[in-house]
Amino acid sequence: MMExxxxxxxxxxxxxxxxxxxxxxxxxxxxxxIVYYPYMFYEFSFKRGNPITPLKGDVACxxxxxxxxxxxxxxxxxxxxxxxxxxxxxxxxxEENQTVELAKEFxxxxxSKNIKVATAPNISLKQCHLFYRPYWIIDGKANEHGxxxxxxxxxxxxxxxxxx
Amino acid sequence: MNLDTIIFxxxxxxxxxxxxSFSRKVNDSVDEYILGGRSLGPAVTALxxxxxxxxxxxxxxxxxxxxxxxxxxxxxxxxxxxxSIINLSVLGKRMRRMSELLGxxxxxxxxxxxxxxxxxxxxxxLISIVFLSAYVFAQFIAAGKALENLTGxxxxxxxxxxxxxxxxxxxxxxxxxxxxxxxxxxxxxxxxIAGITIMGLIHIGGLSNLNASLAAIDPTxxxxxxxxxxxxxxxxxxxxxILIYAITYMGLPHVVVRHMSMKSTKTVKGAILVSSIWxxxxxxxxxxxGFIGIILLPNLADPEMVIPILAYTFFxxxxxxxxxxxxxxxxxxxxxxxxxxxxTILSRDIYQRLLNKNASQKKVVLVSRLxxxxxxxxxxxxxxxxxxxxxxxxxxxxxxxxxxxxxxxVASVYSKTANKVGVLxxxxxxxxxxxxxxxxxxxxxxxxxxxxxGLIISILxxxxxxxxxxxxxxxxxxxxxxxxxxxxxxxxxxxxxxFDLSPEAKNITxxxxxxxxxxx
Numbered sequence: 001m002m003e004x005x006x007x008x009x010x011x012x013x014x015x016x017x018x019x020x021x022x023x024x025x026x027x028x029x030x031x032x033x034i035v036y037y038p039y040m041f042y043e044f045s046f047k048r049g050n051p052i053t054p055l056k057g058d059v060a061c062x063x064x065x066x067x068x069x070x071x072x073x074x075x076x077x078x079x080x081x082x083x084x085x086x087x088x089x090x091x092x093x094x095e096e097n098q099t100v101e102l103a104k105e106f107x108x109x110x111x112s113k114n115i116k117v118a119t120a121p122n123i124s125l126k127q128c129h130l131f132y133r134p135y136w137i138i139d140g141k142a143n144e145h146g147x148x149x150x151x152x153x154x155x156x157x158x159x160x161x162x163x164x
Numbered sequence: 165m166n167l168d169t170i171i172f173x174x175x176x177x178x179x180x181x182x183x184x185s186f187s188r189k190v191n192d193s194v195d196e197y198i199l200g201g202r203s204l205g206p207a208v209t210a211l212x213x214x215x216x217x218x219x220x221x222x223x224x225x226x227x228x229x230x231x232x233x234x235x236x237x238x239x240x241x242x243x244x245x246x247x248s249i250i251n252l253s254v255l256g257k258r259m260r261r262m263s264e265l266l267g268x269x270x271x272x273x274x275x276x277x278x279x280x281x282x283x284x285x286x287x288x289x290l291i292s293i294v295f296l297s298a299y300v301f302a303q304f305i306a307a308g309k310a311l312e313n314l315t316g317x318x319x320x321x322x323x324x325x326x327x328x329x330x331x332x333x334x335x336x337x338x339x340x341x342x343x344x345x346x347x348x349x350x351x352x353x354x355x356x357i358a359g360i361t362i363m364g365l366i367h368i369g370g371l372s373n374l375n376a377s378l379a380a381i382d383p384t385x386x387x388x389x390x391x392x393x394x395x396x397x398x399x400x401x402x403x404x405x406i407l408i409y410a411i412t413y414m415g416l417p418h419v420v421v422r423h424m425s426m427k428s429t430k431t432v433k434g435a436i437l438v439s440s441i442w443x444x445x446x447x448x449x450x451x452x453x454g455f456i457g458i459i460l461l462p463n464l465a466d467p468e469m470v471i472p473i474l475a476y477t478f479f480x481x482x483x484x485x486x487x488x489x490x491x492x493x494x495x496x497x498x499x500x501x502x503x504x505x506x507x508t509i510l511s512r513d514i515y516q517r518l519l520n521k522n523a524s525q526k527k528v529v530l531v532s533r534l535x536x537x538x539x540x541x542x543x544x545x546x547x548x549x550x551x552x553x554x555x556x557x558x559x560x561x562x563x564x565x566x567x568x569x570x571x572x573x574v575a576s577v578y579s580k581t582a583n584k585v586g587v588l589x590x591x592x593x594x595x596x597x598x599x600x601x602x603x604x605x606x607x608x609x610x611x612x613x614x615x616x617x618g619l620i621i622s623i624l625x626x627x628x629x630x631x632x633x634x635x636x637x638x639x640x641x642x643x644x645x646x647x648x649x650x651x652x653x654x655x656x657x658x659x660x661x662x663f664d665l666s667p668e669a670k671n672i673t674x675x676x677x678x679x680x681x682x683x684x
Contacts, residue, residue, distance in 0.1 A: 024654045035675065037668055067267060067667045090675050108525050109508060135672065145652035150665070150672050157662035159669040160653055162265065162646065163676050 002086055005079040005131040006036060009153040016136050016151050020158075027142040034153070036089045036132035038065035040096070041077060042103040044123040046111065058126060059107055063099040065092040065130065070106035079131050089132060100128065137161070168485040169315045175489035222450050223491050224306045225554035228467035230454020234378060234385030236395065237454065239402055240559075241447050258577035261647040263663070267670035271569075278576045280640060281584035284591075289513055291568045291595055293506050297539050298561035300506070302554045303499040304330070304543045306468075310492045313472050314485060323547050326492070330499045331540040349490050354446075356487035360471065361449045363478040364456040374452075377459045385458060468554055506539060507532035560602050560614075567594035567618030571626050577648075580641045585633025586626045594622030 011019070013031050020029045043060040060073045094102075104123070111121055136151040138158075151158040230237040259274070268274035272292065276285035307330065308323030315322060368374045378385040382392075389396040450471065457470035464473065472491075475484040511532035516523050523531070546552075552560075568591045575582035575590075598618035601607060607614055635641070 020657070023660065024656045027654050027657070035672060037672065064667060064671075066671045069667050090671065104525070105512075108528070109512060135668070137672070137676070140654070140657065142654045147653045147657075149657070150669055152662075152665065157665060158657075159264070159661055159663070159665035161669055161673045161676070163673050 001083045002089060003081055003083050004036065004089065005129055006082050006084070007077055007131065007133055007154055008080055009134055011136070011151065011153045011156045013136070016138065016153070016156070019156060020138065020140070020149075020151075024140075024142065027140050030139050031136055032139050032148070033137040034088060035135050035137060035150075036084055037135055038090055038092045038130060038132055039063065040065055040099040040103070041073070041127075041129045041131055042100065042107075043076065043126045043128070044104075044107060045126050046121055046123050059111070059123070061103055061106055061110075063094075063102050063106075065094050065099060066090060068094055068098065068102050070102060072110065077131070079129060084132070092130070100125070166316055167481065168313075168488070171482060171485040172311075172314045172489045172492070175486060221302060221306075221554060221558050222446070223471050224309065224468040225302065225558050226450040227454035227457065227470040228553060229555045230451040231457045231464070231467040231470050233390045233394070234382075234387065234455065234458070236388060236390035237451050238448075239388070239406055241451050242406055258647050259573065260663070262577055262643065264666045264669060265643045265647060267667040271573075275569075275572055275576070275587070278640070279572075279582075279584040279587050280636060281588075284572075284584055284587055286514070286518070287588055287591055288569070288572075289509055291591060292565065293509055295561040295564050296502050296506055297543070298557055298564075300499050300502050300539060301543045301546050302557040302561075303495045303502075304540075305547045305551055305554055305557070307492060307495045307499075308547060309466075309468060310472070310488050310495065313469065314488050314492070320548050324544060326495075327540055327544050327547075330496050330503070331537060352486060352490040356475065356483075356490065357446065357449055357453075357471075360474050360478055361452055361456075364453060364460070364474060367478070368456060368459060374455055374459070378455060381458060381462075385455075503536045503539060507536040510535040560598075563602070563615040563618065564595050564598045566615060567598045567622055568592075570594075570619065571622045575626055577644065580644045581630065581635050582626065583630055583633035583636055586628075586630030589629030590622045590626035593625040594618045597621040 017029050017031070021027070039062040041060065041062050043058055045057070046059050047056045060076065062071050062073055063069070064071075107123060111123070134153040136153055138149045138151055140147045140149060148161040148163050149158045150161055226237070226240070229240065262268075262278065263274055266274060266277040268277050272285055272288045275288050276282060304323065304327050307326035308319055311317065311322035311326045312319045315325075317325065365371065365374065368377060375386060384391050384393050387393055388402070395402070453474060454467075454470055457464060457467070457474060460477065461470065461473055464470065472484070472488055475487050479487070511528050515531045516528050520527070571590045571594065572587045575587065595618070598614045601612075601614035601617045606612075606617070610617070636644075
């Protein structure tokens with residue numbers, strides 16, 4: 001067992017099955033498992049001193065701690081601490097110094113593109129957390145054909161898995 | 165200073181004030197910029213998307229071709245409107261599965277992963293950047309023409325002024341680009357274009373009378389082969405016209421910025437639907453206006469001025485000037501995003517990755533801005549000394565992008581053994597052939613469209629180059645094989661897959677199969 005920071009599940013087992021079942025009534029869905037996927041959460045403070053158009057605030061992103069893929073976050077997440085069985089936790093594949101560099105690079109790129117600054121703005125790290133996002137593994141069966149989905153337990157978004 | 169110039173300045177100042185007041189409202193917060201106005205409703209989002217897609221090409225390039233060639237021009241609109249459908253039905257399914265299996269989020273990342281080569285990514289990025297710049301040049305020319313018309317300045321002066329405004333806005337501004345200003349712009353343009361089209365059709369007596377009048381002037385305007393049957397029997401030209409826009413988008417280096425929702429949110433499907441409907445309508449409107457121009461403006465010297473002159477014909481001068489100001493602002497918002505993308509890719513993917521790995525962020529931003537400035541200066545030189553038509557420039561850029569990427573994408577899913585040497589040869593020779601064919605006007609000598617020539621050469625280069633490269637890894641060959649198989653997932657489930665979760669799906673699959681190493 002491992003004690004990890006995670007997020008509260010919004011799409012519970014029943015809700016996931018019900019939501020998928022509504023989309024495809026002729027398919028049987030069942031929960032196989034839940035896995036916890038590692039992300040680094042980074043929050044930076046941003047400041048532009050331009051007197052005419054000053055701009056300051058916090059910007060945050062996550063870095064997938066396996067692939068290193070960044071994503072912007074829409075609000076500061078609330079974490080809870082849970083004890084999770086090791087077999088349900090995906091192992092981190094990136095070092096922390098790699099992920100922080102990826103986060104900075106991503107934010108500079110995004111700020112540069114979206115805010116259009118003439119010079120590099122000042123950003124400084126405010127906080128960072130390793131957290132694990134829960135994904136449901138769901139089996140579906142329709143007309144003798146089986147398939148497997150992973151469902152984000154926070155947003156309800158899903159994607160098929162290529163497992164037998 | 166004439167009235168139109170005053171209207172233009174007032175319009176721009178109005179946008180500036182609107183932009184600043186809204187940015188003050190969000191408490192100087194960066195979130196609204198970074199997240200691109202996610203709190204806005206679907207209608208605002210849809211119209212904002214619409215205003216970005218309405219560029220100088222829609223207002224000047226498309227109508228000019230219709231004015232010169234008649235109904236033949238519709239082939240381009242068909243490719244544009246149906247391009248995504250063709251893509252989805254022919255290549256789409258396999259490519260989508262491959263993307264999932266590779267965990268790739270953007271088209272160029274897809275090529276890099278499929279061909280297991282960073283060189284492929286670099287060559288693809290370079291080709292994309294260069295020919296994206298050609299799109300920007302087309303916008304510059306449109307800006308010069310719009311400003312020339314509005315201010316009465318000479319074309320050269322108007323061009324320098326227009327490009328200067330675009331560059332300054334791109335590197336320092338940002339306030340004009342906030343969604344609310346785009347929203348206002350979209351309304352002005354949509355109402356303007358729809359208004360001119362309706363007025364024009366009423367004036368002519370509807371579509372049937374439009375065709376009858378065209379036939380009376382020259383029956384070949386109604387032909388699918390162009391005026392004077394210039395492209396008679398040349399299916400290669402027609403196919404090229406349709407395919408150009410259908411394929412090009414795959415070569416664009418979409419910078420996919422993922423958003424991770426920290427709580428459950430409703431998606432903005434409504435926005436996409438509204439936007440698609442608008443797109444389908446407005447892809448055809450500029451061409452119809454070109455046809456109306458043939459009848460109403462028979463002595464028009466510059467075909468690219470069809471819409472501005474029709475605007476002055478049907479509306480009071482003030483409204484026409486507002487429409488032209490909106491067009492100028494639309495050109496600015498389209499150009500600045502392409503320029504910004506070009507600068508970012510050149511500075512981060514080329515300069516930082518290849519030339520100066522330890523470059524500071526300040527230096528990278530500076531290089532990005534210098535690249536934008538350089539593209540601007542080259543654009544001005546091209547637009548002043550040898551200004552091609554906006555249509556020719558956009559078709560040229562689209563053609564080269566299509567020739568560079570079409571074979572690479574098709575081979576990626578249909579050939580297990582397609583390797584990096586083959587794809588590099590195909591991309592480079594496809595692009596080079598189209599450039600040589602266009603610059604040397606070889607289509608006149610050979611009767612072969614530059615796009616078709618580029619396509620043939622890129623296929624041959626792929627076949628020959630492939631013999632010299634090492635075959636893809638066994639793992640990659642298995643992935644290609646897997647992507648061919650049908651997916652056994654019910655339709656309604658398949659329809660709502662969130663493809664941005666592909667990297668996670670790939671990793672979870674590996675984890676479940678026991679192929680993932682221990683934690684670092």
